[in-house]
Amino acid sequence: MHADPKGVLTGIHFIDGDHAACEGALAAGCRFAAGYPITPSTEVVERFAARIPLVGGMFIQLEDELASSIAIQGAAWGGKKVMTVTSGPGLSLMMEHVGLAAIAEVPCVFVDVQRGGPSTGLPTLPAQADMMQVKWGSHGDYEPIALSPNSPQECFDLMIKAFNLAETYRVPVFFMMDEVVGHMTERVVIPEASEIEVVERKWTAKKPSEYRPYGTDESLVPEMVKAGDGYRIHITGLTHDERGYPAMNAQAQDKLVKRLVNKIRDHRDQLVDVRADGVEGADVIVVSFGITSRVAGAAVEAARRKGIKVGHLRLIITWPFPAKVIRDLALTAKAFVVPELNMGQMALEVERAVSGKAAVLTLPHAGGTVHEPDAILAKIMEAAQ
Amino acid sequence: MQKSEIRVGGLGGQGVILCGMIIGKAASIFDGKHATLIQAFGPEARGSACSAQVTVADEAIGYPYVKNPDILIVMSPDAYTQFAPQVSPGGMLLYESDLITLDDKLPKGVRAFGVPATRFAEELGRRLVLNIVMTGFFAGVTGLLSFESVEKAVKSSVPKGTEDLNLRAFRKGYEYGREQAAAKN
Numbered sequence: 048m049h050a051d052p053k054g055v056l057t058g059i060h061f062i063d064g065d066h067a068a069c070e071g072a073l074a075a076g077c078r079f080a081a082g083y084p085i086t087p088s089t090e091v092v093e094r095f096a097a098r099i100p101l102v103g104g105m106f107i108q109l110e111d112e113l114a115s116s117i118a119i120q121g122a123a124w125g126g127k128k129v130m131t132v133t134s135g136p137g138l139s140l141m142m143e144h145v146g147l148a149a150i151a152e153v154p155c156v157f158v159d160v161q162r163g164g165p166s167t168g169l170p171t172l173p174a175q176a177d178m179m180q181v182k183w184g185s186h187g188d189y190e191p192i193a194l195s196p197n198s199p200q201e202c203f204d205l206m207i208k209a210f211n212l213a214e215t216y217r218v219p220v221f222f223m224m225d226e227v228v229g230h231m232t233e234r235v236v237i238p239e240a241s242e243i244e245v246v247e248r249k250w251t252a253k254k255p256s257e258y259r260p261y262g263t264d265e266s267l268v269p270e271m272v273k274a275g276d277g278y279r280i281h282i283t284g285l286t287h288d289e290r291g292y293p294a295m296n297a298q299a300q301d302k303l304v305k306r307l308v309n310k311i312r313d314h315r316d317q318l319v320d321v322r323a324d325g326v327e328g329a330d331v332i333v334v335s336f337g338i339t340s341r342v343a344g345a346a347v348e349a350a351r352r353k354g355i356k357v358g359h360l361r362l363i364i365t366w367p368f369p370a371k372v373i374r375d376l377a378l379t380a381k382a383f384v385v386p387e388l389n390m391g392q393m394a395l396e397v398e399r400a401v402s403g404k405a406a407v408l409t410l411p412h413a414g415g416t417v418h419e420p421d422a423i424l425a426k427i428m429e430a431a432q
Numbered sequence: 433m434q435k436s437e438i439r440v441g442g443l444g445g446q447g448v449i450l451c452g453m454i455i456g457k458a459a460s461i462f463d464g465k466h467a468t469l470i471q472a473f474g475p476e477a478r479g480s481a482c483s484a485q486v487t488v489a490d491e492a493i494g495y496p497y498v499k500n501p502d503i504l505i506v507m508s509p510d511a512y513t514q515f516a517p518q519v520s521p522g523g524m525l526l527y528e529s530d531l532i533t534l535d536d537k538l539p540k541g542v543r544a545f546g547v548p549a550t551r552f553a554e555e556l557g558r559r560l561v562l563n564i565v566m567t568g569f570f571a572g573v574t575g576l577l578s579f580e581s582v583e584k585a586v587k588s589s590v591p592k593g594t595e596d597l598n599l600r601a602f603r604k605g606y607e608y609g610r611e612q613a614a615a616k617n
Binding site: 063233416 | 453456457460461466467468469470471493494495496497
């Protein structure tokens with residue numbers, strides 16, 4: 048279905064990534080956000096708080112990130128599309144509720160505008176060091192989805208995709224911006240509402256007497272109801288059966304946890320979103336995401352001018368990791384170069400996928416700024432040796 | 433690829449970021465080019481050092497930071513002292529000539545153009561519009577963007593009710609810039 052025109056600020060704008068992310072959320076149908084504003088993500092909720100009364104919906108500034116990350120889940124069960132917005136220190140506090148969103152299958156978007164860490168780290172400067180946290184941060188087994196935009200335009204476009212994926216799979220979706228993308232201002236084209244596809248929640252058509260909150264078909268994604276519609280439902284963080292009631296035994300655990308991971312793993316191919324530039328027949332392939340992909344792009348072009356056969360694979364969806372794409376490329380490429388604004392996180396996934404069939408050269412950076420294009424160029428030259 | 437890297441520097445409260453914002457908006461919305469604006473983002477406040485970096489290009493921009501600007505626009509002595517040494521060889525300096533005195537910090541070969549922007553702004557009625565005088569001066573001297581594009585960007589970026597004053601400030605700076613550029617060529 049198409050976006051609700053009320054939330055769509057159609058036009059050509061010159062705005063930063065934080066503001067564009069907010070507009071993307073509004074266009075996607077987000078009508079409830081809660082947060083404890085934190086640099087460098089503050090502008091997202093600042094804009095949301097200003098815009099939402101005009102669109103129809105609610106923003107609550109809460110006392111902390113625990114409250115924010117649980118308030119959105121209440122609103123989701125009330126029928127709204129929801130998000131919370133934070134940065135690393137806040138994301139750490141939200142991890143318990145990420146697990147609840149995973150097990151209770153609450154569609155919600157966590158926007159993380161990454162800054163240097165650990166702890167309060169570098170409030171005003173970039174990093175990409177929360178990548179493994181969003182994959183593994185809450186305890187237990189689940190499969191989150193994460194997207195990595197590299198421009199204000201993508202903050203708008205991919206935010207819509209993030210909401211659509213949250214609704215399709217009923218999982219927490221992480222929107223992995225960083226300080227540079229968040230505070231960078233560029234042209235952002237917002238189309239007409241009729242040109243924006245949004246995924247509506249999978250509401251049940253079953254009668255209350257027939258409805259099972261966690262009963263599923265082959266999609267493995269259960270249908271949802273909202274509070275006040277006359278259905279009696281039970282939502283819990285405990286392992287539960289199809290009725291949603293606690294069932295604390297190995298059999299129920301096996302059934303539930305396998306479904307939670309398989310609803311994503313079975314759709315891994317549909318969840319591949321990469322931009323491949325000249326990877327076919329390349330000797331060296333640079334794998335990058337987020338802001339680093341823009342810097343890497345400049346280095347790749349410089350390397351090509353030197354005659355190196357180098358390709359660039361940009362990850363848009365970073366989780367689930369597109370292991371098969373990399374595995375296939377490893378059959379022909381000699382080496383992969385992985386620049387990232389952390390001390391080597393997604394490089395581990397590249398190594399896992401490549402599985403020894405090619406060299407993997409990491410190019411870690413502790414954050415605070417972006418890589419020098421020359422540093423990536425030098426690594427490409429080293430890889431081409 | 434045609435690419436111009438611009439840095440705008442001054443004091444918080446002088447309208448440094450808005451100046452960068454107008455240049456970027458003019459380029460990317462009204463002039464059919466690409467533009468990326470990065471603000472130096474820190475615990476900054478009114479009266480402290482402040483700067484914006486704008487890259488204008490005819491193709492998509494990758495690396496977003498400006499290190500050695502082709503064009504440096506400065507509105508305060510501190511910004512001049514900090515950023516003048518970074519101007520690229522063959523680059524251009526646009527400075528507030530009542531506030532800044534040039535010295536040997538400026539690399540050789542950099543062409544310098546001064547404008548008494550604060551005085552012009554005061555003559556127009558409000559000192560506050562000095563950044564728009566500087567923006568007009570930038571448009572007039574460099575010719576990088578069309579007059580109409582920058583004018584539209586000014587008009588759509590300033591607070592409602594102040595358009596007339598700001599457009600007069602823009603034209604004043606633009607005309608002075610054209611004169612200065614003609615005199616040096």
